[in-house]
Amino acid sequence: MKHLQNALRPAGTVFGLLVLWWGLARFSGIPAFLLPGPGAVARVLVTQSGFLFQNMLVTLVEIGLGLGFGTLFGALLALVMVFSRGLQRWLLPLLLLSQAVPVFALAPLLVLWLGFGLASKVLLTVLVIFFPVTAAFYDGLRRTEPGWLDLAQTMGASRLSMLLHVRLMAALPAFGAGLRIAASIAPIGAILGEWAGASEGLGYIMLNANARMQTDVMFAALVLLAVLTVLLWVAVDMLLKKLLHWAPDH
Template sequence: MRGARPATTFLVFLALWWLAARYSSVPPFMLPPPGDVAVALWTQRGLLLANTLVTLAEILLGLLCGTLLGGIAALGIVFSPVLQRWLMPVLVVSQAIPVFALAPLMVLWFGFGMVAKIIMAMLVIFFPVTANFADGLRRTPPGWLDLARTMNASPYAMLRHIRLPAALPAFASGLRVATAIAPIGAIIGEWAGASSGLGYIMLNANARIQTALMFAALFILAALTVALYVLVDRLLRRLLYWAPDTTGG
């Protein structure tokens, strides 16, 4: 029954899309009907699959590297005042500069390959992972730490057995946000300059007014993002079984 609501929402969306394409005055080259997009998905399946795998690899590698970097940065911010003074301005600047402005530089410095796209995905997800994890580390219940000190626990033991487990729910929240926005960095990098990927397909289809193909690539990107988010969310729920959702959702 859980899948009934998303399926219903998707069908309603398709119906509204078909009605808008069929009865509005918008020309097909601006809003193709769902049937044309479905045909493009089938006839161009080989091209779309190959480029989907490229974008998926960029997203996963960016997510992995960005999560590791964000986790290390959060630990440094919380436990080292010197690193905090150096890293906090970097965090603020990383959010103040639009990602779109950095994409051409990444392509110029690292070329048209996968490296620039991975770095773009890392830049997008670095802040939510770092901020959430650092906040979780700071908000460890003081009573737990006092009890550990009375038992002569070392700082490393308190970090491993108390602070990290207490911060994992906050870290999981940051990772969920990172999973949802990681494709943004990869696609922006592909728009700035690439020879493959869904973003590359979308740009070329737009230049050739192949709107149905562009919508097909966009549809695959949306489905890919939702699938990754659901997968990460369910994995985190299983791993953090000791921190259940008490809202009943």
């Protein structure tokens, strides 16, 4: 019964949004070329399914690689800052400075330097997600229960052993929270890169459709992107629940 309720709640939300969308398109007087109805978008999803699915796979690869590399880089950076106070004093300001420049301002430069291919999109995705992963994991590592560290030290554990076996395990729930955030915002980097310059992908479709006033095609790509983002978040959430089953909040 509980699983049924958990499934019905998001289904009800989606249904309500579809009804609201249909009502706005049908009765608001907004022209169809500005706000196509769900039916028009559904027709595009069916008639151009092959083309849309092929480009969705391109965007999915960009997101997946960016999420993987960004998570790895963020986790390593957090570990380095905790393990070495000297490096922490240098890296922490650089970490904060990296967020001072908007990613969308870097997108044209990265596309210019790395080209229209995969590399620029993956790097943009890494830049979008590594900060929440690093910040969450670093905070979790710093906030380890002092009593656990005292006990490990009393038992003769080295600094490296305490980091790997005490602080790391205690920080995994915080790391999971950062990873969930990263999964929800990872598509931003890929889409920004495709908007700045690409020859395929959902962002490329949206940009071209917008220029040609094919609003139904643009909405279809947007729907697929939303579905992709939700599925990615659900997959990460389910994986974390399996791996962190011992943590009460996971």
